[in-house]
Amino acid sequence: MPEGHTLYRLARDLSEAFAGGLVRASSPQGRFAADAAVIDGTAVLGAESGGKHLFVEFAGDRFVHVHLGLIGKWDVRPGPAPDPIGAVRLRLENATSYADLRGAIICDLVGRDRRDQVLGRIGPDPLRPDADPDRAWQRIHRSDRAIGDLIMDQEVLAGVGNVYRAEVLFRHRIDPLRPGRTLRRSQWKAVWDDLVDLLHEGVRTGRIDTVRPEHTPEAMGRAARKDDHGGEVYVYRRTGQPCHVCGTTIRTKDLKGRNLFWCPRCQPRFRSRAKVGGP
DNA sequence: GGAAGATGACAAG
């Protein structure tokens, strides 16, 4: 679940629940106990996300830096907190809300320097209005790496994970294995603009839906069925199933340890126009 | 009841 839109929503929800007041902080699981004690009873100033990173700011230039990784979750709920269930690394609570963090790959108490360092290292985030897509383009159009690899590199572009990667490349009929340097600038601009739209839609709904109206089950006369992660998608985790658009079997492949999904017909293999080989 | 896999990133070699 945790791609950029999830972290953005979390930052918003944490701000709404806790900003401007004092919070109790604890670590029922114990691994964050010493740091939780430092911020316990202090004021939350706000929360912000950058790509998949989340920072909760406390008075005194203290920040809780969280990265959910593959399996982390942060549940923000109204009401008095119940007894912790499972391994709760960090719990924040006030009179009206509580938030339980589990399974995060990063949960650190840091200063402003570290926060600035982390946010300075990531590429442009499509959810930030001041993001500059040209920063990503400068990396992409000089690279021999596959666009499917580049687009998930958080130093190139921040916030896109495996679902958005698969879906946005499908929507633009781009072969995921095509080298970044072979893309045209106009193609990148279209991909970026689409990511801005898709991520904002993800923030609004809390799900990843990427299927265009003309390809919905209703429009195509097929049975409606939500995919496992809760949204309607073209190719993500649909290996072996027919493409919603052309019916070709969706394929998968391991790319640097992550599953890549694509339709070989809608996203035909890119061939360089440069002549190669012998006479 | 247990293994495998998952929307991720890091360190080590």
Add this chain to the structure above:
DNA sequence: TTGTCCTCTTCCC
């Protein structure tokens, strides 16, 4: 490139 960490769900026995 491989190994490691973290939790929860799904699938198979």
